[in-house]
Amino acid sequence: MTQETATPVIEVEGLVKKFGDKTVVDQFDINVPKGAIYGFLGPNGSGKTTTIRMLCGLLTPDAGSGRCLGYDILRQSDNIKEHVGYMTQKFSLYEDLTIRENLDFMARMYRVPDRKQKVDKALEELGLANRSHQQAGELSGGWKQRLALAACLLHGPDLLLLDEPTAGVDPKARRDFWDEIRRLSDAGVTVLVSTHYMDEAIQCDNIAYIAYGKKLIDGPARKIPEMVGLNTWRVEGPDLANLAADLEGSDGIEQVARFGSALHISGMDAKKLDNAVNPFRKDKRYTWTSKPAGLEEVFIHLMSGSTDNFAEKKAA
Amino acid sequence: MAFSTSRFLAILMKEFIQMRRDRMTFAMMIAIPIMQLMLFGFAINSDPRHLPTLVEVHDSGPFVRRFLAAMETSTYFDIRGTVAGSRDVDRVLKAGNANFVVTIPENFERDIIRGEKPVLLVAADASDPSTSGSATSALSVLAQNTINSLATGPLSYLASTPDAFSVVAHARYNPAAITSYNIVPGLLAVIISMTMVMITAIAIVRESERGTMETLLATPARAPEVMLGKIIPYVFIGYVQTCVFFILAFWVFAVPFAGPITPFIIGLNIFIIVNLALGFLFSTIAGNQMQAMQMSFFYMLPSILLSGFMFPFAAMPGWAQTIGLVIPSTHFMRILRKIMLKGADLPDIVPDLRALLIILAAVSILAMLRYKRTLD
The missing domain is CATH 3.40.1710.10 (abc type-2 transporter like domain)
Structure with a gap:
């Protein structure tokens, strides 16, 4: 790993976290280079939040080791905290404090120099300067998210940990948010972000897919479909619901998913998939195109393929 | 990586702002001493007449x-x-x-x-x-x-003719046997311990419940910064309560204050801090605000019954006295009665102050050990 030009910002191996007898994170490794936008994908309860919390010292791993920003994640979490901006999944600033008071509080907690200017500047950039005396609890979801991001950027962190930052935020606000993330990344800030949204996943440089505590795939976003090796047919035409019903369950077809006015039919074995699809291609009402699988098909595939290790344990 | 005054002040100021905005709790803090004084001072009378x-x-x-x-x-x-x-x-x-x-x-x-x-x-x-x-x-x-x-x-x-039934009642310090003289000073201990323990326990558990604890823990704040920053604003609430208490104690019940003020203030400050530390300790155990509340009430029972507030301490059985000695209210109750009724000075209350300080040290250490800097 040392051949890399710069030392990675996050470098952990074998992280394990158990809550009771449930293994929430199982043998997790990750290597995040400086300035990268690293996406964490996976279904609910897959251990994304737990992993992020272990990286910033909010949870103690049961096993594993590693470094974050050059500090040991087990023993130097105080140093890590000084340089990390962590945005929680749920809004966790003080709702009974005003916008300015919240920013001021966070600036003091990180001992930010020139606090007043920094807070003023943040308010200005947020576009909240004239509402700075409003209590944070009165803000809408999108504004809360922007405030939370501004609050964790005040101390100029080297690493941003964003836990589903755009959940429940409208598309325009999400787009603005990602523009900001991209700007930060260009400025050298490393960003680790967990998300459910495929359009956001595509924005990431690298993607780690986690399901039920295990990392299933990890690589550059462009290469993920290739790495998985999924084949897809796209079909357009009338009465797609019946066609989907007919196709579903055929040998070689692992997944039939509706994408707007088209169906995407995917399978791992290209030959079997073609054999399954061919009889239907005679119907001239439909137009069929073979295409490389997109990220979304890949993730639906991964999600349906991964087993629930909690359920598995019960059966065993 | 030592104690940061900046972070301590940040938490302190945040607590003051939140306290000011939470009008309901603030009003309760003022109403409780008034209500308790009226109930115990007037309604509950252990020397009933007529x-x-x-x-x-x-x-x-x-x-x-x-x-x-x-x-x-x-x-x-x-x-x-x-x-x-x-x-x-x-x-x-x-x-x-x-x-x-x-x-x-x-x-x-x-x-x-x-x-x-x-x-x-x-x-x-x-x-x-x-x-x-x-x-x-x-x-x-x-x-x-x-x-x-x-x-x-x-x-x-x-x-x-000698009368075998004659009893000489000789009541020192309170010759008129006015119960409120004995009850009212003790009430200050009851009021402070009741409200201080509960309010700190709740204030900290509330952070976990609202999710703001995660933000607080993600910052580099150390345990003593959080503990002091959270506790000190409530010391002022304790002062306000003490003032309300004395206004009523003097005007309504005409309770004497025989001793000097300095030893009283020393005792008061230590007692307030002990109770706040105890509330902090409770908050590290309780999972939610409801549990924090229940634990505070659970603590109230022995602190009223075994502290010598309701029943004479010397008349309690040995095991009850042992429990009573661990309760801070017992010692502050003694300080109050000694100073207010008997006119005691600093040397007279040294044993009680010492006991309070030992309890404070034990509770603080336990609270700091239990205060988790992670979400585990």
């Missing part, structure tokens, strides 16, 4: 008349009428129509004059001992007074 009394008369004469008159003037007894026969006596006592029934035996007057020391029977409803206690003890004194006032002329020999 207790309903009935008389079973089998004889009458100057001694009987004088004795009954003395009972009424003592204000302990309100003579409401007469009863006929011992079955009636049982009935009125059982029904609670009267707390006392005085039975004047036959030939009472004659036997006194003959020097035969007749027995005057008083049946008291002792189901609440504190109700009947002082009134009963007053009876023998009243009897002696009656004899003395009539032992003139030909009956003067009665004055020298």
Whole structure:
């Protein structure tokens, strides 16, 4: 790993976290280079939040080791905290404090120099300067998210940990948010972000897919479909619901998913998939195109393929 | 990586702002001392007077008349009428129509004059001992007074007859036996411990419940910064409560403050901090605000019953005294009574201060150890 030009910002191996007898994170490794936008994908309860919390010292791993920003994640979490901006999944600033008071509080907690200017500047950039005396609890979801991001950027962190930052935020606000993330990344800030949204996943440089505590795939976003090796047919035409019903369950077809006015039919074995699809291609009402699988098909595939290790344990 | 004043101040100021915005809690903090003082000071009176009394008369004469008159003037007894026969006596006592029934035996007057020391029977409803206690003890004194006032002329020999029932009540520091003098100072300890423990326990658990604890823990804040920053704003609440308490204690109950003020202030500060630390400790155990509340109430019970507030400490069994000694209120109660009623100075309260400091050290260490800097 040392051949890399710069030392990675996050470098952990074998992280394990158990809550009771449930293994929430199982043998997790990750290597995040400086300035990268690293996406964490996976279904609910897959251990994304737990992993992020272990990286910033909010949870103690049961096993594993590693470094974050050059500090040991087990023993130097105080140093890590000084340089990390962590945005929680749920809004966790003080709702009974005003916008300015919240920013001021966070600036003091990180001992930010020139606090007043920094807070003023943040308010200005947020576009909240004239509402700075409003209590944070009165803000809408999108504004809360922007405030939370501004609050964790005040101390100029080297690493941003964003836990589903755009959940429940409208598309325009999400787009603005990602523009900001991209700007930060260009400025050298490393960003680790967990998300459910495929359009956001595509924005990431690298993607780690986690399901039920295990990392299933990890690589550059462009290469993920290739790495998985999924084949897809796209079909357009009338009465797609019946066609989907007919196709579903055929040998070689692992997944039939509706994408707007088209169906995407995917399978791992290209030959079997073609054999399954061919009889239907005679119907001239439909137009069929073979295409490389997109990220979304890949993730639906991964999600349906991964087993629930909690359920598995019960059966065993 | 030492203590950061900036972070400590940040938490301190945040707490003040939140306290100011939470008007309901603030109002409660002021209302609780007023309500408790009124309830304990007025409604709960362990030296009750004007207790309903009935008389079973089998004889009458100057001694009987004088004795009954003395009972009424003592204000302990309100003579409401007469009863006929011992079955009636049982009935009125059982029904609670009267707390006392005085039975004047036959030939009472004659036997006194003959020097035969007749027995005057008083049946008291002792189901609440504190109700009947002082009134009963007053009876023998009243009897002696009656004899003395009539032992003139030909009956003067009665004055020298020894009366086995005479009790000399000698109440130091509170000669008038006004209960509120004893109850009211102790109330300050009860009010402070009740509100301080609960409010800190809740204030910290609230952070976990609202999710803001995650933000706080993600910052580099250290345990002492958080603990002090969270505790100190409530010290001021304690001061406000103390002021409200004294305004009422002086104006409404005219309770004396015999001793100097400095040792009192030292004791007050230590006591407030002990209770806040205790609340902090509770908050590290409780999972939600409801549990924090329940734990505070659970703590209230022994701190009222075993601290010497309700019952004399010396009269409690050994095990209860041992529990009582661990409770901070016990020691502050002693400080309050010593200073306010007995005029004690600093040297007199040193043992109590020492006990409070030991409890403070133990509670703080436990709280810091239990305070988790992770979400585990």
